[in-house]
Amino acid sequence: MEEMIQRTLHKIQDHSAIKEVKQVSGGDINRSFYVETINHQYFMKGNEQVPSHFFRAEAQGLQLIKDTNTIKVPSVYHYDEPENGEEAMIAMDWINPGRKDVSELLGQNLAQMHQQTAQKYGYGSPTFVGTLDQPNAWTSSWVDYYRTYRLKKQMDYAKSLNRMPKIRQERLEKLLDRLEEWVPAHPEASLLHGDLWGGNWRTGEDDEPYLIDPSVLYGDHAFEIAFTELFGGFPNRFYEQYKEQFPLSDHYEDIKSLYQLFYLLVHLNMFGESYGSSVDSILKRYVG
Structure with a gap:
């Protein structure tokens, strides 16, 4: 090396x-x-x-x-x-680390980034989420993009790894058929980092937040915020400042788990069945 x-x-x-x-x-x-x-x-x-x-x-x-x-x-x-x-x-x-708490500024700046928009959803070239290849395309409907290029791709990958037992697959297919009931077709197409967990941002010595390791796409900004809530790592001050700059939909709590489902499927495929129960719990909540 x-x-x-x-x-x-x-x-x-x-x-x-x-x-x-x-x-x-x-x-x-x-x-x-x-x-x-x-x-x-x-x-x-x-x-x-x-x-x-x-x-x-x-x-x-x-x-x-x-x-x-x-x-x-x-x-x-x-x-x-x-x-x-x-x-x-x-x-x-190299980002030399700072010591100041910049979570409020992270919330403000991320909200401003999310207000940079495109005319369509998705992205024009493939990316990666973790180690997994992430196919992309420009799509006129966010719910169609999320169904086809996110949830279904992970379902197919899980099937190839024998991590999609029959009842899980049946529930997920039922969810895909009904996805329009919860996921909006035409929210603002915000620029998203795409893999924003607590380890993918840093505080620099200039006391500014930095984003690293993106898996960019354009989509519903609630998709990004839902993932930040999945594994923790973001303090309340971050959310307070973010929502002041870019409020979330009144239906956010109804779709949050559906957006987290994608990342749980990714973890199921990368790390195994320890994430299966969380996937199953979300599926049961929405389709029984």
């Missing part, structure tokens, strides 16, 4: 001496490194046996968020597009 880091520095034309390289925590998907040269501090992630668009999707998502001028993200300096299982790496800014 040291040779890969040297190659990456050469590609971004940082020819200054390396002061320090150390492996850091960065999830269970990639090998992650702090790299400091005379010129700059970088965060680099490396992987192999990944699709050619693996790091491109992340880099494009970060740039899309950055272009809104609403919330900060690390700048990306280079990403590889590997072929035939080659090693690949992405290099971006």
